[in-house]
Amino acid sequence: MQTIAKVILKRQGRHGSESGHPWVFQSEIDYIKGKFVPGDIVDVFNARRQYLGRGYINPRSQITVRLLSRDEEIVDRDFFVRRISRAWAYRQRFLAEPEYCRLIFSEADFLPGLIVDKFGACLVIQTLALGMDVYKDIIVSVLDELLQPAMIYERNDATVRTLEGLPLQKGFLKGQGETMLQVRENGLLFYADIENGQKTGFFYDQRDNRRLLSKFVADAEVLDCFCFTGSFSIHAAAYGARHVTGIDISAAAVEMAKKNAVLNQVQNSCDFQEANAFDLLREYSDSGRSYDTVILDPPAFTKSKSSVESAARGYKEINLRGLKMIRPGGYLVTCSCSFHMDRNLFRTVVAEAAADAKRMVREVAYLSQAQDHPSLPAAPETSYLKFMVLEVQ
Secondary structure, three states: OOOOEEEEEOOOOOOHHHHOOOEEEHHHEEEEEOOOOOOOEEEEEOOOOOEEEEEEEOOOOOEEEEEEEOOOOOOOHHHHHHHHHHHHHHHHHHOOOOOEEEEEEHHHHOOOOEEEEEEOOEEEEEEOOHHHHOOHHHHHHHHHHHHOOOEEEEEEOOOHHHHOOOOOEEEEEEOOOOOEEEEEEOOEEEEEEOOOOOOOOOOOOOHHHHHHHHHOOOOOEEEEEOOOOOHHHHHHHHOOOOEEEEEEOOHHHHHHHHHHHHHOOOHHHEEEEEOOHHHHHHHHHHOOOOEEEEEEOOOOOOOOHHHHHHHHHHHHHHHHHHHHOEEEEEEEEEEEOOOOOOHHHHHHHHHHHHHHOOOOEEEEEEEOOOOOOOOEOOEHHHOOOEEEEEEEO
């Protein structure tokens, strides 16, 4: 039996892995005892030689070890059967539409570096770290055995793989077929482009939040900025909005949004336009346009701590403009998917925007991502989405 190398952490400081975080950074490691090759399984100990867990190692990455277990369990096919079975059981228990969900959410499902999305009979897989990519064939075999999908598609074209020394690639790992699929969310249908769409082809993380629109958009005039392929817009129209204007800078996203509207027979109440949402918000607010509901769901404004201040200015700007356009008694729906924009800071930014806009607001809801995107209390990185609804006076 091969001896497992031991990673010993430095004596100084309190390491996140000692408090349950699944990452060990290169800067935390004192030395490594034993031989290994990148991607191997290693055991991690603190400076007092207390066992912290077992994971895979890649010295090329700043996150040098990603922990798979706090126990000395063997990482083999049976290990992945247990992990994936529990993840699927969790989705079946908590989701109304488990056939369409994020099946594996990396660290939050105790499989760091692995993403699996379920699009009905098709699974889309990403192995984003070397140590997980080593087990890709086993993972595909287990997914095939447990869920018996018609197709499994690999979306390993994410640039983060280059940081792990991995090639970029995509294609079918099981079966063949169309790569433009239909998915169901809250009873509505949406196209998912698993070959060329963003990430795996569809974003499930706002499922529960979109359903909340049903409480306040009936007969409303809605402006949906950064609408992407129209998920919020189409939910609003399906929940009875009088008219929805969706704005996105991507021509391809706007065309897909139009197709999604037709798919759900709400095209007569939806208007999608290709435009820069920042410019349009400024133009519309300056010209005195008004709406009953404004939805702001932009892409991440920051992916590092160093740019949080700039991101905060961006969030304040769009929220200020949106708030100015909302009719008394209307609603602002505002989101941030930037992890580094923490919940308290985001609330502060929105409150400052309301004060500058001279609008009185009250918080209706402040939620996070859907239950198929669970989070770990010890790993705040897994709780990234902020979704706030404000009633505007």
